[in-house]
Amino acid sequence: MxxxxxxxxxxxxxxxxxxxxxxxxxxxxxxxxxxxxxxxxxxxxxxxxxxxxxxxxxxxxxxxxxxxxxxxxxxxxxxxxxxxxxxxxxxxxxxxxxxxxxxxxxxxxxxxxxxxxxxxxxxxxxxxxxxxxxVIPVIRSLPGLSAAPVRAVYGILNGTSNYILTRMAEGLSQADALAEAQRLGYAEPDPSDDLDGRDAAYKIALLAALAFDWSPDLDGIEMKGIRNVSTEDILAAQEAGFDLRHVARAERDESGQVKVSVAPVELPPGHPLYGIRGVENAVVIESDVFGAVTLKGAGAGPxxxxxxxxxxxxxxxxxxxxxxxxxxxxxxxxxxxxxxxxxxxxxxxxxxxxxxxGELGGAGPRPGATRGTGVRR
Structure with missing residues (x-):
């Protein structure tokens, strides 16, 4: 053992x-x-x-x-x-x-x-x-996938804000949806990072670092949260056939610059993030070499x-x-x-x-480690 x-x-x-x-x-x-x-x-x-x-x-x-x-x-x-x-x-x-x-x-x-x-x-x-x-294995997937040039990484990375938007789309006010998320343990007592986009900004910074060899620059991220999104905004988007979600995105432009943003976005049917509901998260990794890979799963909760x-x-x-x-x-x-x-x-x-x-950090034995260091049988 x-x-x-x-x-x-x-x-x-x-x-x-x-x-x-x-x-x-x-x-x-x-x-x-x-x-x-x-x-x-x-x-x-x-x-x-x-x-x-x-x-x-x-x-x-x-x-x-x-x-x-x-x-x-x-x-x-x-x-x-x-x-x-x-x-x-x-x-x-x-x-x-x-x-x-x-x-x-x-x-x-x-x-x-x-x-x-x-x-x-x-x-x-x-x-x-x-x-x-x-639980989505995006951190361990990106170093391998980025062996080929990655064009963009984007996704719904904050389960709390996604839950709130989902419940607002069902008619709840933002305040009521937030209170419900807090009762269920999806939101912290102070939900500022979720509502203002900072939580998603931190996460997309990590994915950009792995995808583009980018040293995280939080001040350079264009960040908009969901605090000013109303139930009326979401219902109007639905009426027009769109799904309003909070999307974090990182991409490298033609000049080689990495651009990172977090903002509410209206998604059309057929978009890989369309239909992501509740506390579910999803990440899309795009490349001209392998196309698009989508990973999704539960993104909030202990x-x-x-x-x-x-x-x-x-x-x-x-x-x-x-x-x-x-x-x-x-x-x-x-x-x-x-x-x-x-x-x-x-x-x-x-x-x-x-x-x-890379994401493995040291990933190997400590210098001078002997057989079995750190693992006892």
Whole structure:
């Protein structure tokens, strides 16, 4: 049985969902992944605060160093949200060689170069599938697809705003649709990022970075939210045969400049984003080489996001196992020929793209790692 130890930052909707998923899926992980995930510590603001999930008090701490300094913690899973102190904690984890899995689009978009450079320097993995599209595998798909020139990436990336627009199309006011989304756990108590377009802007910045080797420039994004969209606007669009949705788009123009925007758009029938309803997200990747690829699925809620986090934890384990030399091949020989008895090649830090590593971050073993580092049997 492979074993990996996790330190969890945050126990709100997403962090609590991750805890529940790990507990509920432990037999599945053992049977289908030969894996045991041990959440050793959980960072919270207040250990006495009532929680919707049952977590042993002994796991809770208000001290981040209990996680960062614990040599037994292999992976730091971040579900705090916001920029600071999440950025500081993730950088410290990477510098200490701990692998990082995060759902935080804000810190990834605003500290993209810094985090990737820290991962590259230490050889630690940096995975963030949950930061854009939740359970939709767009983050892991883009590096491969962008091997061919990508013309544009666009989609419905904010499940909260899409849910609100869907309910408004059914006659609710924006205020009532928002209140309903908050009751269902789709919207935060402060929904400003959803209503003003910032949430979608952070996410499309990540996709643009992967598709176009673009260093995220949030100030350069043209951003319009849905705050000023009325029920009458949506119903009028429907009357004309259009579907009004909040669309984030990134494209490279003929001069090579990357243009990124977020705005309400009227979509005609037949458009790949037409008919996307509720909390569903969808992303379209267009290329003159392979045409268009559309990915869609649940984009809001603790379940989909926690699933993406767990998927990335499993990817960390897989990278570490793949990087192990075969018993019949010396570490030096494995590094030289890139193979270990016919198995997948070791990852030696991932590709560098424009001076910044790709989405794998370090993606390989820590420098000087020995066989089995980070994964116990």
């Amino acid at each position: 492979r074993e990996i130890t996790v330190g969890l930052l945050g126990c709100g909707n997403v962090g609590g969902g991750f805890w529940q998923l790990i507990i509920g899926a432990r037999h599945h992980l053992a049977a289908h992944k030969n894996l045991s995930v041990d959440i050793r510590h959980i960072l919270v603001r207040d250990v006495n605060r009532p929680r919707s999930v049952a977590v042993p008090r002994s796991h809770l701490t208000t001290d981040p160093w209990r996680i960062l300094e614990d040599p037994e913690v292999d992976v730091v899973v971040e579900a705090m949200g916001g920029f600071e102190p999440a950025r500081t904690y993730l950088l410290e984890a990477l510098r200490r060689g701990k692998h990082v899995v995060t759902a935080n689009k804000v810190v990834m978009a605003r500290a993209w170069d810094e985090l990737h450079e820290a991962a590259q320097a230490s050889g630690a993995c940096l995975f963030y599938e949950a930061a854009a599209g939740a 379940g989909p996001t926690a699933t993406a986090l767990l998927g990335d934890v499993c990817r960390v384990v897989d990278r570490l196992v793949w990087a192990e030399p075969s018993p019949a091949v010396s570490p030096a020989g494995a590094a030289a020929d890139g193979a270990g008895g016919g198995g997948p090649p070791a990852f030696a830090g991932g590709p560098r793209r424009g001076g910044v590593p």
